[in-house]
Amino acid sequence: MTHVNQGWQHQFLDVNHIRLHCVTQGEGDLVLLLHGFPEFWYSWRFQIPVLARHFKVVVPDLRGYNDSDKPRHGYDIDTLSKDILALIETLGYDRAHIVGHDCGGFIAWHLAQKFPQAVQNLGILNAPPPNRLFQDMWGQATHLWRSWPLLACQVPGLGEYWLTQNLPGFIKDVFQRYSTRKGAFSPETVQIYQSALEKAGAITAVLQSYRHLFSPQQWWQQMTHTPEAIASPTLVLWGQDDPVAHPGLVEGLGSWIQAPWRLKLLPDCGHWAQQEVPGLVNRELLGFLRGSL
Secondary structure, X not given: OOOOOOOOEEEEEEEOOEEEEEEEEOOOOEXXXXXXXXXXXXXXXXXXXXXXXXXXXXXXXXXXXXXXXXXXXXXXXXXXXXXXXXXXXXXXOOOEEEEEEOHHHHHHHHHHXXXXXXXXXXXXXXXXXXXXXXXXXXHOHHHHHHHXXXXXXXXXXXXXXXXXXXXXXXXXXXXXXXXXXXXXXXXXXXXXXXXHHOOOOHHHHHHHHHHHHOOXXXXXXXXXXXXXXXXXXXXXXXXXXXXXXXXXXXXXXXXXXXXXXEXXXXXXXXXXXXHHOHHHHXXXXXXXXXXXX
């Protein structure tokens, strides 16, 4: 992998019966940064050294991604959340600031709802709470199939074959199509993401996560249960021009968050907020995590 190391370290940690690869830097209160699809720790490369001036920053490759273990099972949101809880404990902390983007944002919301004692502050980038996402999908089937093409990969075997055969074009397209600032994704950056998905078992593991996220069991659970209120101070950052997760998904968030919270729409920004406008995201996260909501 060709990237400039800015002082962070790589380590492997045993958590929840698997081994997670993590990038770490800094000391102090714990900040965990959770990536989305089709990314890995590298999507937070602009945030790690900045946040590490004030915090201990740990960025895992989520289960199934890049250099973390890729077991056959455990890609449901409950197990993914328990991976993060175990990571907090393994690092010697009782709680952490949790920041998540895209699918990592779903995990972050879930953690704050189910395990509020472990979430000191909650930062969300371009990701609605899972129940809000399912409500939106239920009423907008056409938008669903246009914005979430990986739903077509629900058939085991077919999705793996299609993605394997089309990986270079898919990676380039997904970053370019869903970004506003296209220059954020150079050919070298796209190649880095492609290389992570080319590792043995990665494509199958990644698609497992999507199959669980959009499984009938998840739909039923999210549509029939009232979500727990969020008790952690919350900052929501959202690319104003996001074509995947449209800003309308933030409507009504205030009714689910009991703690102080704030929404910041990021102008001229698509889905990949922390890579398209890293300076703005860094300023917002630093201010929030250091106590200024």
